[in-house]
Amino acid sequence: MAGQLPTTEFDDIPDALLDELESLAHDRGEGQLGMVQLLDEDGHFNSGSHFSEHAKRLTSDELRGLYRDMATIRRFDAEATALQRQGQLALWVPVRGQEAAQIGSGRATRPEDYLFPTYREHGVALTRGVELGELLRLFRGVSNGGWDPRETNFHLYTLVLAAQVPHAVGYAMGIQRDAARAAAAGRDSGAQAVPSPAVVAYFGDGASSEGDIHESMVFAASFKSPVVFFCQNNQWAISVPTEVQSRIPLHHRAKGYGFPGLRVDGNDVLAVHAVTEWALARARSGKGPVLIEAYTYRQGAHTTADDPTKYRLSEEEQAWLVKDPIARFEKYLRAEGYADDAFFADVAAEGDALAAKSRKDVLAFEAPSLAEAMSHVYAERHPLVEEEIAWHLGYESGFADDESAKEGGH
């Protein structure tokens, strides 16, 4: 093992899959995107792919669950956008259009896996069991986090572009070291069979241009770390189109680092799920990272502070609406008889209830006190922090108006 350079031949990948990926990559046909797709725009299932078998293993409950998650997060997203427009959130980052990429990948992870999101992974958060209302604390400005990542293995949102990706690789390298130590101990005690977790690093097409991504991929490749690079290419880095960011399809970059990369239809929840499950299994088995480029579209604005009509045409938006992930999957479920009107009505009602609850939660959030805000500066009590709190309380108490009773907050 030691001294062996990573190859670009990827010996571990079955010939059939390698052929499929290679043929996709080299497909120069008009309008071909070279991506793994199991459901086309009309919801027809393509059973010719290597990944079809993955999808076929999903139970009808799991299939309905995928739909439920996608519809739920879209409803929640709409409510959060409205809350921002009503002045209740400082900012919101809409996810509309990327539900399949997020739900499909999130549902492919195991509880012991650890996920590093950007600031848009609301759908992934849902699949990890994060209380959705808690996502809004950050955007209301009452918290720097909002949830305990140790409970769900879903890391806090990272607002600095691409900064979470080196963290993810570092975490994956840590897993390797823990495993090595456990293996050494296991030889002594004879115990074994701890599940080996993997890591997912989420980022976007815009972040892919940042140096952090390069460094991360170099390290992950060199150490064959158990990390899946999950890039949601939503076509727009705020106002910069992907064509400006990369002269080749983004997933082609993986080969340069020495690990496989593939493009999946990010609006096809079955394909995303299958591809992510495959990549995670490969990572867990010690074969190193995979770059998944989920080819999708941000149907809304970059954030609520953005106006996409200033840089893209409505024809483009219309063309992508046809590829909508939720409508497509609904067609599939109906056609295959997995779900009926009652199911969809039920999901819609649940979404409304969740939206109402989230609204109530947001309006009830309380701003943290100064002491709370400063309590996370150090893990333990710190004399300098205490001195500064004391100074600030003294400063606040010097005001004549009653508002001074309130400190900190939004």
Add this chain to the structure above:
Amino acid sequence: MSKQIFNLPDVGEGLTEADIVSWKVKPGDTVAINDILCEIETAKSLVELPSPYEGTVLELLAPENETIEVGSPIIAIGTAGEVPGPGGANDGGAATSAVPAPSAAPAPAASAPTAPTAAPASSAVAEALNAPVPQMQEPGVESGPLVGSGPKADAVKRRPRKQPPTSPSSTVNSSSQQAVTLPGRVDSSAGSAEATPAPEPDTAVARLLTRVLAKPPVRRIAKELGINLADVPATGARGEVTRADLESYQAQREREIAAAPTFWEPAKKPQDQRVEVVPVRGVRKATAKAMVDSAFSAPHVSIFVDVDASRTMEFVQRLKKSRDFEGIKVSPLLILAKAVVWAAARNPSVNSEWVGTPNGDEIHVKHFMNLGIAAATPRGLLVPNIKNAQDLSLKELAVALNDLATTARAGKTKPGDMQGGTLTITNIGALGIDIGTPIINPGEVAIVAFGTIKLKPWVVSGEVIPRWITTLGGSFDHRVVDGDLSARFMADVAAIMEEPALLLD
């Protein structure tokens, strides 16, 4: 409880205002949570505002196509059954009990595939590699902000401090025995509790405190128009100059400038159309009456003296640089004011009043100085005075002068501020005038006019050298102040202007 007010939110990051492009609802309409109320345009984008409340629209509080400040109320919504219209819901209070109605908001349509168009172009590698370099927009041609991000600027808000300030150490818990002091406030409460001057702010903070408050867009407009914000009367809730203030100031300025070329009317017009009739009211009327009363009851005598004010100018420069005066506006007027107080004490008759009584006339000599300062304001000429100016230190006098001028320019001078004056200074030099003969403010017997200060050739020790020269003028009521007394008074004032160090005696 029944009436809820929706205030214009900041829909971007750090926006301060927006225009309502169109209302989508009208009074009487029933709205559910998240129903679209209106479309607004901000500096960043065109967005729709969804309703945070459910109920009946009572009133639209902001018109279309007007710039509204973030935080201003735009719509009143009453709970279901409320009748819109006047008197419909007057229990006021923007109750924030936004109880969400489950299932009230329709879920957005899942999708609307309407216009299928060509899929994105082929991503064939060769084609991509040969693609032209992306066109960057020409710098400076950008039409406006595309997107925005950045820290949200909290509104600058000046909060009153307790007086005297509480010692911060009283709230410091015992674990921190270190004395915590507020910078710059250490000595402010020492000893003197009587005169209660405002606590002197810390020097670093002082600059912020004395800076004219205005939001960034307003600052920018002012800069573009070349308006000094300090000249604009501020009416904002927190004392800030608002966009409306700036616009009205600019409109006023434009009217004055625009009126100039069209001022003259051609001779062929009827004579009565060539005369503009301006009713005499308010301050104009009061000024006219006061001046007539004064000019025709008090026989004026006016005298003038040229002064080498170079040392005053140096002194002012030194004060400006001194830490003690940091953040305080210092001008030669301050020295003149101090000089007048000083000289009046040596020549008390100038600080008096001619009083006619049934038992004969009297002269009331005032053993206090309420120093009037003539100020041109938007309302006209006002003469507010600084009460008991004789008790003020140089620094306190400087602060008082600033406050007086700021209040007057903002049109907020109260009647009490203008009553009881004992002697007046008029600073005609601020307009670039060398000197004039001022008319005494009624109830007083002396007024000092302060001409402009400029570099002039001056003979010192037989040589002509440039010096800072000004002219002081004084008018006196000859019934009270004879020529020699007025001359001594003016000479004393001039002496201070020539050598401010004499104030130390």
